[in-house]
Amino acid sequence: MYRFLLTPRWLGYLALTLVAAAVMVFLGNWQLERYRGRTAINERIDAGATMAPAPLRDALPAPTGGAGTTGPAPAERVTWTLATATGRYDTDNIVLVRGRTANSTVGFEVLTPLVLADGTAVLVDRGWIPPVPGGDATAQPSVPAAPTGDVTVTGRVVSSESGGTVDRRNGKLETRRISVPRIAGQLPYPVAGGYLLLDQQTPAADPAFQSVPIGHTNNWQNFGYVVQWWLFAGMSIVGYGWVARREARRAAGLDKPRTPVDRAAEPASSAVT
Incomplete structure (x- = not known):
């Protein structure tokens, strides 16, 4: 049923799918490194509030x-x-x-x-x-x-x-x-x-100065991108398998097109009295 997967067209589909999935995994790994880096920054910001200088x-x-x-x-x-x-x-x-x-x-x-x-x-x-x-x-x-x-x-x-x-x-x-x-x-x-x-x-600083706020980095945004890219990678592989299975069933005659039903030709149901 699946010999068609060895044809040039389907081999091309497979190569394209694998390349796309690899790129998405790479992007997910890159966002993971950014998440780790930003998490480390937030940890240093928090630790600085209590550490000895x-x-x-x-x-x-x-x-x-x-x-x-x-x-x-x-x-x-x-x-x-x-x-x-x-x-x-x-x-x-x-x-x-x-x-x-x-x-x-x-x-x-x-x-x-x-x-x-x-x-x-x-x-x-x-x-x-x-x-x-x-x-x-x-x-x-x-x-x-x-x-x-x-x-x-x-x-x-x-x-x-x-x-x-x-x-x-x-x-x-x-x-x-x-x-x-x-x-x-x-x-x-x-x-x-x-x-x-x-x-x-x-000596103490002049009270006219306001402390410059220190903002934490939005590391969870990067974590969300990690999940997003890895999900896309998995979905591309699953999508290739789903399309291949549908093609195999069609070639084997297992998925025959259904005959359309002509609703206008059906007799009208009797009214309930």
């Missing part, structure tokens, strides 16, 4: 180049964990990151380089501030003064963002993206390859 150099290796260069990017395993450092804020090179949202309001995140004892620096995201009242979202806000003297900060280790340009306006650097290498190119010292999202500071 590590020294900065354990998370962000010291840059070894000259002024305007960056050190190695933080390893994935340390992103969103806590690190601590002591230095002095460079208030001459404050960076305003525009277009940032907190509590449904578009404002600015304020980055300030923390210059360490070895002459290198790490960017510290001190928090979010609203735009100027009555002004547009691009009007530079009044930035609370940074503490003078030695400052100890504890914050989440965050990887550099990509893209964006850095310009200087009214004495402050401005950007749309926290691209550490591009910001470092505007600074007179080497900079760590990631930045710190401030959690605690001594």
